[in-house]
Amino acid sequence: MIEEMERDDRVFLIGEEVAQYDGAYKVSRGMLQKFGPQRVVDAPISETAFAGLGIGAATCGLRPIVEFMSWSFTLVCLDQLMNNAANIRYMSGGQIKIPIVFRGVNGIAHQLGATHSHRVQAMYSRVPGLVVVAPSSPYEAKGLLKSAIRCDDPVIFLESEKILADKGEVPDEEYLLPLGVANVERTGSDVTILSYGRPLTRIVRQATEVLVKDHGIDVELIDVRSLRPLDLATILASVRKTHRCVIIDEDWGYCGMGAGILHQIHKPAFDDLDAPIEYIHADDIPVPFSHDLELAMLPSLDGIVSTVNEMFGR
Amino acid sequence: MAVVNPVERRPPSKWSAQATSQAASAPAFEPQRQIDMLRMMLLIRRFEERTFQEYTKPGQKIGGFCHLYSGQEAIAVGAAAIFQKSCDKLINGYRCHGHSLALGMPPRTAMAELFGKATGCSQGKGGSMHLFQVEEGNYGGHGIVGAQIPLAVGMAFAQKYLKTGGVTFCFMGDGAVNQGSFAEALNMASLQKVPAVFVVENNGVAMGTQVERHSADPELAKRACGFVMPHRAIDGNDVEVVIAELSRAADRARAGDGPSFIVCNTFRFRGHSMSDAMKYRTKEQVERAKLHDPITIYSARLIDRGVMTAEQIEAMNQEIHDQIDQATAQADADPHPDLNDRFTDIYSETYPYFP
Numbered sequence: 104m105i106e107e108m109e110r111d112d113r114v115f116l117i118g119e120e121v122a123q124y125d126g127a128y129k130v131s132r133g134m135l136q137k138f139g140p141q142r143v144v145d146a147p148i149s150e151t152a153f154a155g156l157g158i159g160a161a162t163c164g165l166r167p168i169v170e171f172m173s174w175s176f177t178l179v180c181l182d183q184l185m186n187n188a189a190n191i192r193y194m195s196g197g198q199i200k201i202p203i204v205f206r207g208v209n210g211i212a213h214q215l216g217a218t219h220s221h222r223v224q225a226m227y228s229r230v231p232g233l234v235v236v237a238p239s240s241p242y243e244a245k246g247l248l249k250s251a252i253r254c255d256d257p258v259i260f261l262e263s264e265k266i267l268a269d270k271g272e273v274p275d276e277e278y279l280l281p282l283g284v285a286n287v288e289r290t291g292s293d294v295t296i297l298s299y300g301r302p303l304t305r306i307v308r309q310a311t312e313v314l315v316k317d318h319g320i321d322v323e324l325i326d327v328r329s330l331r332p333l334d335l336a337t338i339l340a341s342v343r344k345t346h347r348c349v350i351i352d353e354d355w356g357y358c359g360m361g362a363g364i365l366h367q368i369h370k371p372a373f374d375d376l377d378a379p380i381e382y383i384h385a386d387d388i389p390v391p392f393s394h395d396l397e398l399a400m401l402p403s404l405d406g407i408v409s410t411v412n413e414m415f416g417r
Numbered sequence: 418m419a420v421v422n423p424v425e426r427r428p429p430s431k432w433s434a435q436a437t438s439q440a441a442s443a444p445a446f447e448p449q450r451q452i453d454m455l456r457m458m459l460l461i462r463r464f465e466e467r468t469f470q471e472y473t474k475p476g477q478k479i480g481g482f483c484h485l486y487s488g489q490e491a492i493a494v495g496a497a498a499i500f501q502k503s504c505d506k507l508i509n510g511y512r513c514h515g516h517s518l519a520l521g522m523p524p525r526t527a528m529a530e531l532f533g534k535a536t537g538c539s540q541g542k543g544g545s546m547h548l549f550q551v552e553e554g555n556y557g558g559h560g561i562v563g564a565q566i567p568l569a570v571g572m573a574f575a576q577k578y579l580k581t582g583g584v585t586f587c588f589m590g591d592g593a594v595n596q597g598s599f600a601e602a603l604n605m606a607s608l609q610k611v612p613a614v615f616v617v618e619n620n621g622v623a624m625g626t627q628v629e630r631h632s633a634d635p636e637l638a639k640r641a642c643g644f645v646m647p648h649r650a651i652d653g654n655d656v657e658v659v660i661a662e663l664s665r666a667a668d669r670a671r672a673g674d675g676p677s678f679i680v681c682n683t684f685r686f687r688g689h690s691m692s693d694a695m696k697y698r699t700k701e702q703v704e705r706a707k708l709h710d711p712i713t714i715y716s717a718r719l720i721d722r723g724v725m726t727a728e729q730i731e732a733m734n735q736e737i738h739d740q741i742d743q744a745t746a747q748a749d750a751d752p753h754p755d756l757n758d759r760f761t762d763i764y765s766e767t768y769p770y771f772p
Contacts, residue, residue: 149605156567159568194539195547196539282766282768284770
């Protein structure tokens with residue numbers, strides 16, 4: 104964010120506690136001192152007002168970054184995102200551009216309870232007019248966020264409270280990662296595993312390692328990373344090569360993000376599949392407070408390993 | 418702070434006196450500008466009456482929801498009279514035909530949009546509630562009640578940020594003051610001291626719910642008190658009163674003194690939308706309100722001032738009839754959108770692998 108704000112005066116940050124408090128998760132630490140209160144703007148607890156302010160400013164030549172303390176809180180301002188950010192360009196017959204990034208933490212973190220643990224990806228990825236990305240490492244987060252800020256469309260940027268503190272290699276020189284392109288993290292020939300964001304860092308990379316090392320299954324692991332537009336070309340090429348596909352997601356299953364991806368794949372890849380596409384997702388329950396119950400609702404290492412083995416008749 | 422009661426609750430005899438006294442402080446316009454304003458009010462009225470006919474006659478050419486502006490013309494025309502096209506912006510709710518015409522949208526372009534034609538302002542993708550003409554500063558009609566108010570704060574925020582000297586005029590109906598977005602946005606506007614003018618067109622009824630039944634305090638201007646915003650209720654049927662008050666508010670905004678809140682009391686002659694039989698109003702209320710028709714008021718004033726004669730006004734009205742007939746015929750003959758165009762204007766960027 105700092106690099107992009109130095110690069111382009113039209114970029115500003117607005118959200119709850121982003122300025123004087125240094126960010127609820129300290130993402131914007133030091134930015135108020137650097138850029139001043141006009142470009143790092145504290146908003147009251149009024150998601151509808153500051154999301155709408157961002158959209159209105161974007162229609163008039165600015166490039167806002169709107170931080171939500173949690174994506175769960177966007178349920179109170181859904182109209183601004185789904186109607187205004189997504190539809191205005193279309194309804195104006197292309198007269199208006201809306202270059203804006205909405206970012207914040209998404210999904211199940213640690214004992215936040217049912218109201219603060221929503222996974223909003225399916226809700227927003229359904230909407231024509233929006234771009235939805237979910238980074239899975241510091242390298243991905245920086246490269247995707249810079250592209251999102253330079254993008255002329257509204258971008259829903261889904262971080263995770265559990266990923267924000269992750270450390271990882273980031274190049275010194277400037278780089279951008281393209282929106283709308285999946286990342287093949289590991290090439291393999293036996294099965295394609297599709298995941299993204301938090302489940303990838305929590306469990307899927309680990310499960311991949313176990314499947315490769317302990318079970319001799321040559322996994323092709325794809326970080327979907329761009330949930331809309333979905334990089335169907337990369338995904339289909341992989342599934343046609345491996346003939347098997349598993350989608351791993353922490354969303355609810357019914358009408359979930361993975362269900363949407365599955366629908367895109369199953370028909371075009373049908374003749375290439377040696378087994379039905381597997382979809383491993385969270386239990387269809389409100390997110391419980393108890394840590395044990397919360398963990399139990401999520402895809403597990405054992406569950407992933409046994410599901411993949413079953414696809415090979417083991 | 419002068420609080421004027423909604424039109425229908427005011428004795429008719431007081432109307433003209435009040436209008437005249439408030440109008441005394443209005444800026445003096447050249448005769449030609451006065452004539453132009455009356456012409457635009459007549460044009461909007463005729464456009465809306467024609468829209469009503471096209472919507473209701475057999476072989477209906479206009480679909481969907483459609484909300485007419487008849488009776489409220491002085492507000493849009495007053496705002497347009499002080500609008501600085503080089504830097505000002507306007508954003509609106511769904512009753513947006515009048516403002517769009519007043520800001521310069523050709524009647525054919527507006528009617529073509531209502532018909533869903535390729536020559537409409539949004540090529541048939543917006544419709545009656547979503548008329549946009551950005552090159553004229555018109556940032557659209559917005560279909561969800563109150564949804565445009567936070568956008569207006571952002572537009573004004575951008576004007577301040579970019580130091581354009583511009584003002585954002587944000588229009589809404591009286592029903593919108595009860596949306597959460599209204600309270601959130603006005604608070605934010607005052608906190609950020611943005612150059613915005615919030616205008617409530619109080620026609621006394623939110624769809625079918627009278628202001629007394631939808632607002633605990635029907636003096637809607639007081640809503641701004643909690644946001645420490647200068648506020649005033651005015652006669653919204655007198656175009657010169659509208660101009661005087663909006664000018665003051667716009668000057669305040671341009672001077673960096675922040676937003677204002679203006680309640681324009683008015684009356685809509687037609688139903689909320691096309692399906693509305695107006696059972697919540699008596700015939701007498703409507704007849705009484707028509708005595709205070711903004712067009713009648715302004716016509717009488719121009720005759721009094723010797724700017725126009727009754728015959729000249731009638732001739733102008735006939736000219737406008739012909740103009741709207743012609744625009745409607747053109748819109749009718751215009752092509753429908755190409756079916757493949759439904760996939761365009763969704764994104765500004767192109768993405769690899771995206772169909």
